[in-house]
Amino acid sequence: MPQRPALLIVDDDELIVETLGALLEADFTILSAPTRRQAIDLVRTLPAPPPLALVDLGLPPVPHRADEGFALIGDLLAHAPQMQIIVLSGQSEEGNARHARTLGALEFVAKPADPADLRKILHDALDAGRAGPGARATDGGLIGVSPAMLTVLDRIQQFADAPFPILIEGESGAGKERVAKQLHAASARGERPFLTLNCAAIAPTLIEAALFGHARGAFTGASGQRAGYFEEAGDGCLLLDEIGELPLELQPKLLRVLENGEFQRVGETQTRFSRARVLAATNRDLRAEAHAGRFRADLYHRLSVFTLRVPPLRELGHDRLLLLDHFRARFAAQTRQPAFTLDEAARDLWLDYDFPGNVRELKNIVIRLQTKHPGTSVSAALLAGELDRDHRASAPPPPSAPHDTFDSLVSDATAELQTAPTFSLDDALRTQERAYVEAALRLADGNVSKAARLLGINRTTLYNRMDTLGLPRPQGSPVQ
Numbered sequence: 001m002p003q004r005p006a007l008l009i010v011d012d013d014e015l016i017v018e019t020l021g022a023l024l025e026a027d028f029t030i031l032s033a034p035t036r037r038q039a040i041d042l043v044r045t046l047p048a049p050p051p052l053a054l055v056d057l058g059l060p061p062v063p064h065r066a067d068e069g070f071a072l073i074g075d076l077l078a079h080a081p082q083m084q085i086i087v088l089s090g091q092s093e094e095g096n097a098r099h100a101r102t103l104g105a106l107e108f109v110a111k112p113a114d115p116a117d118l119r120k121i122l123h124d125a126l127d128a129g130r131a132g133p134g135a136r137a138t139d140g141g142l143i144g145v146s147p148a149m150l151t152v153l154d155r156i157q158q159f160a161d162a163p164f165p166i167l168i169e170g171e172s173g174a175g176k177e178r179v180a181k182q183l184h185a186a187s188a189r190g191e192r193p194f195l196t197l198n199c200a201a202i203a204p205t206l207i208e209a210a211l212f213g214h215a216r217g218a219f220t221g222a223s224g225q226r227a228g229y230f231e232e233a234g235d236g237c238l239l240l241d242e243i244g245e246l247p248l249e250l251q252p253k254l255l256r257v258l259e260n261g262e263f264q265r266v267g268e269t270q271t272r273f274s275r276a277r278v279l280a281a282t283n284r285d286l287r288a289e290a291h292a293g294r295f296r297a298d299l300y301h302r303l304s305v306f307t308l309r310v311p312p313l314r315e316l317g318h319d320r321l322l323l324l325d326h327f328r329a330r331f332a333a334q335t336r337q338p339a340f341t342l343d344e345a346a347r348d349l350w351l352d353y354d355f356p357g358n359v360r361e362l363k364n365i366v367i368r369l370q371t372k373h374p375g376t377s378v379s380a381a382l383l384a385g386e387l388d389r390d391h392r393a394s395a396p397p398p399p400s401a402p403h404d405t406f407d408s409l410v411s412d413a414t415a416e417l418q419t420a421p422t423f424s425l426d427d428a429l430r431t432q433e434r435a436y437v438e439a440a441l442r443l444a445d446g447n448v449s450k451a452a453r454l455l456g457i458n459r460t461t462l463y464n465r466m467d468t469l470g471l472p473r474p475q476g477s478p479v480q
Contacts (some may be wrong), residue, residue, distance in 0.1 A: 017462035049080035071445035084125035098388040144319035160186035170310030173358035193236035200242035218267025233276035242278040338375035345380035
């Protein structure tokens with residue numbers, strides 16, 4: 001009897017989890033977690049991530065808002081890019097559905113859901129996930145003929161056998177890992193191992209052991225010795241994804257490997273040598289980060305001997321139609337249904353859309369259209385329902401002039417001092433600080449490193465502020 005695929009259910013309502021488990025346990029091995037942190041902690045402990053996740057948006061500590069659910073979508077995809085995520089939520093406003101899809105969710109289902117429909121959606125998502133990796137490995141490389149994509153292809157040929165690191169820059173979902181794989185495939189090392197370590201997906205305290213390996217007893221839970229990514233890559237290629245999230249205290253050790261190949265396993269004094277080629281990818285401006293002191297300048301210069309920018313989908317013009325054709329043909333063949341088409345107005349809308357989630361968003365839109373409208377002509381009205389048009393329209397208001405802002409603050413403070421029966425400056429400052437910290441954490445989707453950068457402080461300082469303010473730390477954060 002074939003093994004049932006794993007399904008991760010993330011919902012803080014125990015009754016809903018039990019009900020879903022009873023309905024779906026015949027088809028899936030059920031795993032569950034009530035919060036975002038516990039879900040990520042669970043995924044980290046598994047030998048392989050589950051191929052499917054069913055996620056509620058309203059999760060603690062703010063169950064009345066969608067922030068935690070949105071953050072969880074990004075966290076899960078950082079750990080397992082091939083995971084198919086279905087959002088099952090009572091927060092079913094159309095804006096939430098569109099934004100969840102933009103972040104990488106495959107589908108949005110409103111509570112309460114029909115069990116038969118939900119089961120079908122999960123099986124379709126599982127089939128879509130199974131179709132993905134194989135097609136990527138055999139489709140011959142990157143897709144596109146736009147000037148921006150041709151520049152990328154030229155750079156790949158130029159840099160393929162360069163003996164130096166290459167820094168790959170681009171937005172989330174733009175295809176940086178795909179470009180890295182193409183660089184490796186085009187090089188003389190193409191038949192040797194290609195490994196990827198996502199620096200944002202591992203707790204800061206565990207990254208060193210993941211990179212360099214560890215000896216038995218090096219830390220709690222290290223029951224045996226283990227090789228790290230540098231050893232396992234051999235003389236192949238190691239991609240360090242989200243390199244900007246690498247802790248500052250670990251960056252000198254990475255620099256040492258890049259300069260002379262030397263490293264040591266955690267808990268050992270023996271020097272080992274790496275022959276792996278190193279590629280690094282980031283969605284941040286590392287030059288600016290280095291200038292601001294948030295990333296080591298010497299490491300940045302060592303990593304960026306060659307820099308390759310992956311353009312966002314909005315810069316690729318009619319390549320968006322080529323990608324539509326590619327994914328539509330793949331999923332039509334996989335579902336054994338005739339492919340959908342776009343009418344002229346829908347085609348114009350497709351070319352006008354920015355795709356803020358880049359290729360990942362485009363692929364998920366195609367999957368949904370092929371599932372809902374096989375063999376039919378999709379109109380602009382139907383297509384518009386799948387697009388996050390609000391993303392482009394929501395531009396921040398222009399900032400106020402500094403003197404106007406300060407005068408307003410003085411006016412507010414004067415009014416409060418005149419009307420409040422008692423006033424505590426310490427309490428007022430604490431409230432302001434908590435508001436800014438919580439705002440930064442929400443904008444950063446719970447990523448402490450990103451929140452610290454928004455606040456202009458280092459990560460350790462932010463952890464200390466969070467402890468002082470009584471804000472919970474993310475799972476796996478170091479204890480000061």
